[in-house]
Amino acid sequence: MLTIDRYKCGYCGACVGVCPACALELVETWLEVSDDCIECKRCTKICPAGALALMEDRS
Numbered sequence: 266m267l268t269i270d271r272y273k274c275g276y277c278g279a280c281v282g283v284c285p286a287c288a289l290e291l292v293e294t295w296l297e298v299s300d301d302c303i304e305c306k307r308c309t310k311i312c313p314a315g316a317l318a319l320m321e322d323r324s
Contacts, residue, residue, distance in 0.1 A: 266320050267298045267308070273316035280308035280317060 274296055281289045288302040309317045
């Protein structure tokens with residue numbers, strides 16, 4: 266599951282442009298992740314603020 270640290274995110278949109286699944290979208294002043302996320306980690310690598318992280322499911 267992709268998590269977003271909203272305090273770090275500057276809403277630059279860099280992650281939106283690299284997402285191969287088009288799972289990220291800037292909506293007004295929020296970044297939203299859809300269920301289409303394939304957890305490729307491209308967005309976590311491109312984010313200049315380090316606001317995105319992939320968390321493992323612990324269930």
